[in-house]
Amino acid sequence: MNSLTLSFSYLRHKLLGTFLNLITFASGIAVIVALLLINAQLNNEFTKNLEGIDLVVGSKGSPMQLILSSVFHLDIPTGNIPLEEAEKLEHHPMVKSAIPVALGDNYNGFRIVGTDASYAEHYNGKFAQGKMFTQQMEAVLGSEVAAKYHHKLGDQIVGAHGLVNSDDLHTDFPYTIVGILEPTNTVLDRLVLTPVESVWHVHEHPDADDPEEVSYKKEHPGKELTALLITYKSPMAAATMPREVNKSTSMQAASPAFEVARLTSFMGVGADTLQTFGWYLIGLAGFGIFVALYNAMNERRYDLALMRSFGASPGKLFGLVTIESLILALGGALLGILLGHGFVQIAAAWLSETKHIHITGNLFLPEEGWLLAASVVIGIVAALLPAIRVYRIDIFKTLVQG
Amino acid sequence: MFQIENLKAGYNGKAVVDISAMSLNSGEHCLILGKSGTGKTTLLYALAGLLSPISGSIRVSDQEITKLNKSALDAFRGKNIGIIYQTLHMAGALSVLENLLLVQYAADTAQDSKKAEKLLAQLGLLDYRHRKPETLSQGQQQRVAIARAAMNSPKIILGDEPTSALDDETCETVMPLLLEAAKASNASLVVATHDARIKKYFQKTITLGGVQ
Numbered sequence: 001m002n003s004l005t006l007s008f009s010y011l012r013h014k015l016l017g018t019f020l021n022l023i024t025f026a027s028g029i030a031v032i033v034a035l036l037l038i039n040a041q042l043n044n045e046f047t048k049n050l051e052g053i054d055l056v057v058g059s060k061g062s063p064m065q066l067i068l069s070s071v072f073h074l075d076i077p078t079g080n081i082p083l084e085e086a087e088k089l090e091h092h093p094m095v096k097s098a099i100p101v102a103l104g105d106n107y108n109g110f111r112i113v114g115t116d117a118s119y120a121e122h123y124n125g126k127f128a129q130g131k132m133f134t135q136q137m138e139a140v141l142g143s144e145v146a147a148k149y150h151h152k153l154g155d156q157i158v159g160a161h162g163l164v165n166s167d168d169l170h171t172d173f174p175y176t177i178v179g180i181l182e183p184t185n186t187v188l189d190r191l192v193l194t195p196v197e198s199v200w201h202v203h204e205h206p207d208a209d210d211p212e213e214v215s216y217k218k219e220h221p222g223k224e225l226t227a228l229l230i231t232y233k234s235p236m237a238a239a240t241m242p243r244e245v246n247k248s249t250s251m252q253a254a255s256p257a258f259e260v261a262r263l264t265s266f267m268g269v270g271a272d273t274l275q276t277f278g279w280y281l282i283g284l285a286g287f288g289i290f291v292a293l294y295n296a297m298n299e300r301r302y303d304l305a306l307m308r309s310f311g312a313s314p315g316k317l318f319g320l321v322t323i324e325s326l327i328l329a330l331g332g333a334l335l336g337i338l339l340g341h342g343f344v345q346i347a348a349a350w351l352s353e354t355k356h357i358h359i360t361g362n363l364f365l366p367e368e369g370w371l372l373a374a375s376v377v378i379g380i381v382a383a384l385l386p387a388i389r390v391y392r393i394d395i396f397k398t399l400v401q402g
Numbered sequence: 403m404f405q406i407e408n409l410k411a412g413y414n415g416k417a418v419v420d421i422s423a424m425s426l427n428s429g430e431h432c433l434i435l436g437k438s439g440t441g442k443t444t445l446l447y448a449l450a451g452l453l454s455p456i457s458g459s460i461r462v463s464d465q466e467i468t469k470l471n472k473s474a475l476d477a478f479r480g481k482n483i484g485i486i487y488q489t490l491h492m493a494g495a496l497s498v499l500e501n502l503l504l505v506q507y508a509a510d511t512a513q514d515s516k517k518a519e520k521l522l523a524q525l526g527l528l529d530y531r532h533r534k535p536e537t538l539s540q541g542q543q544q545r546v547a548i549a550r551a552a553m554n555s556p557k558i559i560l561g562d563e564p565t566s567a568l569d570d571e572t573c574e575t576v577m578p579l580l581l582e583a584a585k586a587s588n589a590s591l592v593v594a595t596h597d598a599r600i601k602k603y604f605q606k607t608i609t610l611g612g613v614q
Binding site: 001002006009012014300302303305308309310311313316395396399400 | 452487489491505
């Protein structure tokens with residue numbers, strides 16, 4: 001028997017209360033851990049996919065939708081832009097490079113992106129097998145697409161119309177796989193790349209069953225792109241170029257950095273609320289531990305006085321109370337960290353299945369160390385008042401006079 | 403075993419006990435009798451060092467306990483005095499065996515579960531050692547309290563009404579066990595009671611009449 005086993009005996013004795021305190025404390029920690037993990041990884045995912053893209057030019061509409069659709073491949077596009085106008089921008093003196101993006105079809109939910117070789121280069125895509133496409137209707141697969149369907153070079157795949165999985169297959173226009181990329185941990189892993197010409201070729205003849213598509217084709221007879229991903233020659237371009245595009249062309253220019261900052265500020269409100277809630281839970285649990293200890297000390301004043309009468313020093317009992325509180329706080333914190341990671345891991349499976357957003361619960365942040373340290377502080381503070389009462393216990397009054 | 407001189411003890415400065423001289427030799431047992439309010443309990447806990455006397459001297463095992471500071475007194479009591487409380491005060495979260503070991507944990511002496519088991523066996527409680535005290539009968543709990551008081555091989559065992567809650571039959575079983583436990587650790591037994599049934603077990607009796 002030592003102070004530790006003795007503390008455990010008392011915690012076991014009040015199992016239900018102990019459990020309640022552990023769960024409340026763990027819930028608070030879990031909420032904060034999950035938020036930290038998701039936040040850190042989403043920010044990382046955003047920055048990695050944005051790197052080097054200074055401006056996105058696409059059809060008029062919501063700038064955020066333009067960024068989400070053409071950079072992160074999450075939203076649907078705002079529309080198309082005429083090829084001639086896009087080509088003019090490519091040769092603009094302030095533009096270092098412009099990557100074309102033509103969307104329209106998907107392969108089992110993975111987007112088929114009509115572009116050129118620079119797209120893969122931009123994300124440092126290296127070939128695991130094969131090479132970059134050179135011909136119309138050749139395709140290069142991102143690592144995740146290839147892995148999911150166990151594709152190898154020479155396989156033929158058929159795209160479906162639209163950007164989500166559908167039955168509207170372009171069976172007459174199969175793609176031939178000529179290259180498979182290594183994982184890059186960017187959006188590239190979840191794309192099928194093909195020359196822009198393939199997209200044009202597939203959509204040259206509008207589907208006669210779809211009147212909307214027929215009439216669109218009549219109004220827009222020329223070749224089109226969905227967006228251009230632009231890198232400036234110098235940062236100075238940021239001051240004039242977006243305004244120039246928005247004013248003098250039918251196109252819209254959106255700054256990805258600005259839109260992402262706006263997006264995270266929206267999400268930030270929710271995250272802040274949740275985080276406050278998490279701390280509130282932790283505070284509540286800390287108070288719960290305090291109340292539980294205070295009551296326990298009251299109920300247990302006979303036991304404590306008894307130990308004093310057996311010769312235990314007040315310091316020993318002070319330590320006993322503090323250890324009990326620390327077991328609760330640290331146990332709750334560890335359980336919470338476990339729960340938080342577990343929750344993120346489950347959410348990650350769901351997100352990667354449905355939203356193609358890749359996060360993991362198997363990542364540990366330095367902030368979690370601070371959470372543990374904060375828990376120790378909470379444990380000590382919660383024990384302080386009950387421990388002081390124990391310190392001052394009057395043995396004779398407690399044991400004899402009751 | 404103890405010597406008392408000019409002892410005045412009580413609560414809130416008011417003396418309940420006033421004894422000019424009293425003593426007990428090593429190995430002797432003694433019964434403190436008296437009606438309620440005559441200061442039996444006060445005298446007992448003054449001997450235990452749990453109640454500081456108003457004035458006078460108490461020597462227990464040649465140690466002047468009124469001169470010890472608080473923590474030295476706690477340590478002295480832990481090693482030399484075993485106490486059986488009137489309300490038995492079992493630690494409910496702990497097993498019977500752990501209740502005995504608690505004494506040694508509190509006194510910072512080596513924990514000897516063999517000894518605890520031996521004591522429990524002598525008192526017929528070995529089978530109950532892993533049970534919680536609350537699941538035991540009053541008489542069984544009384545025996546646990548006896549075992550616990552003997553746990554640290556004290557020089558003196560103080561009993562506060564150890565038999566008054568027991569029926570005649572249990573009383574007759576418990577008293578010999580208490581004397582045996584005292585004998586086994588070579589301790590003097592001092593019992594404060596108004597229970598006349600146990601008079602026959604003691605050679606020496608002190609009857610308190612209270613402060614006149």
